[in-house]
Amino acid sequence: MINNLIDFYLKSHPVTIGVLVLLSIYFLVLNWVFFYRYFSINSWLTRESASLEALLLGATTVKENSFLNNFIKTSNVISKEVLDLGMLAATKEATKGLSILSVFASTSPFIGLFGTVVSILDTFTHIGSSSGTMNVIASGVSDALVATASGIFVAIFAYTYHQIMKRRSYELISYLQMQSDAILARKR
Template identity: 45%
Template structure:
């Protein structure tokens, strides 16, 4: 039997709840990868812009470079309070999507377990209706029921990993922006001393 035949045979024997559980987990899986690719690409480009802005400031630029996210909210008068607000906004934007990844990572195993429990209950209910109750009948049914638990764990692991990867990239970005803010405050202090 080919893989497609095995899959179609499994789906044909599965209950409505099991199919819903596997569909739900499939959607979670797709969402996890979508968040990973979109956030990593966005944060990487943003990090590059902020790094360029930081390097410009370190090389002697007197104004906030256009590519810096601090430019949007610092205005003409630079203060630590305004810069802290900018940093907080940047951190919020950089970490978007992490809540969904956390939800997916924490709920996927339970969704899979729910599918397994329902399948096992259906198997035992069919056995109670006078069906053959030998190990040869029970073992394959229980084995098929465990597919949902395996699928839940299979979805949770990448979601948790992606959460950590994006969190780290967001931390690096926020650190770069904080260094920019520190340089701007130092430049302002130097101007005031002159």
């Protein structure tokens, strides 16, 4: 196994190695962003769900730990505008990290493809300078395709994480919107 990795490293073009390193960094960052944001939004969802439940059971305002409470406390009058401002701030906070997941999902296949193209060009260069047997071609192309496979692998996780986080953010904003609507309905 170790010998295969060393052999791959020695045969690969430096650009391909660089692409694989970059995709590894992408993968580490996207996992960190996803898990950090996922657990923080789940915690936030739990708080907002409890606050909404209390409102539906007759409470006159949101719970102390609700995101909207900060906006309600700072205003003398509870108005639609104040609650809308809270919703905008919550949307901004809830969707943090989505951009990086989206960028990683869309760029990683192209980064992998770039590494593959450079590696295949390098293989063709070696074919011209040595006896161009099928073993040389097959070995070079199979090593080159590792970069494409890595790019697709990273993109799958990035896209999946993006969709999960987008859904959780939507859920969170929906809870906040329901709380806002409940507060405004009680005020009438």
